Amino acid sequence: MASSGLSRRTALRALGGALSLSALPAVSAASGRAVGQGDFGPLGRVEVEGTKEAVVGDGGDTVYLATTDGFAAVDVSDPEGPTVLAERRSLLGDRDGGPLTQIYDVKVDGDRLVVPGPANPVRDGLQAAVLYDVSDPSAPEQLAVYETDFYHHNVYFHDGVLYFGGNGVPGNPLVMVDADALASDAPTPELGRWSPADEDERWLDVPLPVFNLHDLWVQDGIAALAYWDAGTWLVDVSDPASPEPVVKVRGTEPGELTDLSGQEVTVRAFEPPGNDHYVAFDDDGGLLGLGIESWDQNPNDDAGGPGGIELYDVSTPESPELVHSIAAPSADDESYQGTWTTSHNFELAAGRLYSSWYQGGVKLYDVRDPASPELLGEWEDRSEASFWTAQAARPGEFFVASSADFLDWGTTEALYTFPEPALDEGGGKGENGTAPGENDSSNGTRGDGSGVTGPGVGVLGGAAALGIAAWRFARRERE
Template identity: 40%
Template sequence: MRRRTLLQSLATASAGGAVGTASAHPLPTDDGSSTPAGTPTGGEPLGTLSLSGARELVTSPDGHTAYVATGAGIALVDVVSPSNPRLLAERTDLLADSADGPMQEVQDLALRDDRLLVVGPANPAEGAHGLVVFDVSDRQTPERVTAVELDTRVHNCDFDGRYAYVTANSRTDNPLVVVDTRTGEAVGSWSLGAADERWAEVSPSLRPLHDVTVRGDRAYLAYWDAGTWILDVSDPADISLVSRVRGRSREALAAVSDPRTERTEPPGNDHYVTVDEDATLLGVGGESWDRDDDGSGGPSGIELFDISDPRAPESLATVDPPPTSDPTRGGVLTTAHNFELTDGRLYSAWYEGGVRVHDVREPSQPREIFRWRDSSTTSFWTAQRGAGCFLAANTAALDSDISPGVYTFPDPAVGAPTRTENATGAGGDGFGIAAALAAVGLGAWRLARRQ
């Protein structure tokens, strides 16, 4: 297996010379080959805040507030001082007045101006299903202004201030559903069947609608193995297809004999999609691993597309995932998760692969300008820009030993990389043999615990 090969090669390398003490904060399975020498690691986080259940996180337009989905509800976090993030308010028991009880599994939210959309449950769960809109103009006292019950679970969403765009995967056609939050009515929907009714021949597990982002008149949908699609939502009651960005063909997916492996391993698994401010650059992140520990799968990265002409998307580059000693679901998972494209930068989270920042002003040549990783204590759900910093949500969703919460990091300057000092004091990126050995040990420990 590759894990044993890596262990052997690292043991051989360490036998040839003394191994220095690894830094306490970077704990990678990385030999530095994937990053140019001198790329800043950024040192320690600026600050942390423990927050049970942390999942998705979005920031306010001024970057001073983080809104966090916490499974049981939401939390508002003050990050005016990035070195001292503090809890402002929490709201739980959403839709508690429903006959089905409060909403469970709240994993996603979306902000537009001073309105915060919250949806759930993300996965099959008891309790009420639906959405809630909060007025967050006063950060310390968010007030519910709208609540709508739905007949579907909702994993992800987006919001334009009036219309909520939700993933409705409890329904057989896995549609996008648009809800008018002023009236509580569903005003429109779209599914792959609208493009070609023969998509019904493909296993629903290969074509769930996992994510949606809306900018202006366009919606961007991540349909797992069925790929990423762009829609015209200028009239939410009459949604139309603009283009398909990527994904396996309908015929190929209909012929898949083992959907369980297909939906967990590359090349499919379009998991998260977003665009930059002017919607000319699109990023698609895949979520994948090695299902059977047979070397056939592994983590996925983030592909960047030029969509200045949305009817003719052009692939520009792919940001590869951080390396791992154990690419299985229960190992050291370093696949892409949620991210943000803004101001010529890509802020990304990679579960136990840490957080990274890339300069994408030239998107065909993304350049890493920051990375931080501690696979033993962190598993990041998302990375989002704040004011003078960027933030990441640390989640225990995949590992109950993780202490969930909010991390703040220095926002690196976009320019030539500056040389930093590693743990042993030598100039470099701080990712040496000792750190790699530590991460391999972590992977072996998790494997043993799993078995």
């Protein structure tokens, strides 16, 4: 999601739009679990086949979904009745090697959307990104196609520049492309590349499963690059033609990874240490979230398990400091073949962390004091939903989360909407000194692996910030 849209989305806007007959009604909380209050559940959802990533357009009224074979635009102006505005499937089916497959990501920058694929290597398949004009989300218009010699699990789109994870070519570089030049069919739209191998050629010999550019985020001229076991790098891309590394936040050195056997590579790719999967800056760029996607491949040791989210103070980019680690929810079977509760995609916006944990549900944190995050609320239904991402829509009103059926778990492929509270200026505490939803009768550390200590956690703050009924009443008052 283009970070330039965060401040615009933060502004609260009047809710509008009519409920479409194709939209599902608000989902009953009886089918899920919310800590502290049993009647909390999603405000609404709309099922969309193939759903993976979700990103929110400027203003918070439109959400774009990657749908594995294409994309969809969803109207969430009424979060109780989200509706599909448009779908595009079987992209580039008329090209050699087409159609485009494994479309797991989309990104939006103003009125343009990029749709990349495939997310993983494919034999003789098309590798490309399609650029769309979405000034009218109900009628996307194709602007350009950028065919590549690499696959790209994720991309980023910011201030007119497309940032690709160029995996499958030497060095697995960050590849930067001028979207305007691409749209005008300029002969050389590529602006520049950067790889850890530019700093140390030993990276060229490291196996791809433990050295791939899995995800990236760009803000204020700094790119955060999650390179799995190779770690997370901050790179100055203010001049894309001459990128410069700033710091390596964490990660393994190439010498430790080069000579791994095939079995050792498999274990390292699935278990900590490493597994730097997702990165995101907060609004002002001073806080970096780093998500770790991992499992327990060897139950006979203590090395594995679901990965959480680390929060780094990067207000001085050259000296990142780990300030807090949020642990993942637990599961009876934490192997790749078991129940997935590891961290997946998330967003830092408006002092909050919107996080997804696959079958472990969604969690919303107050991170205005990142050294001591407060869990405002969570919801899960492990048989029904497996969340790919959680994203801010209108902070203080509602957020969105996409649910996927990644490995034929039988979970719903849909976009969900959730209520959220308006944080008070004192850091989420009420007059009595307790956080919204805290239960004075609770007895200390949570036992669910959330990594949060303190009194019991309630639903998204203050009984869901006045409660769902009051939230809906306030919405009607605004209308």
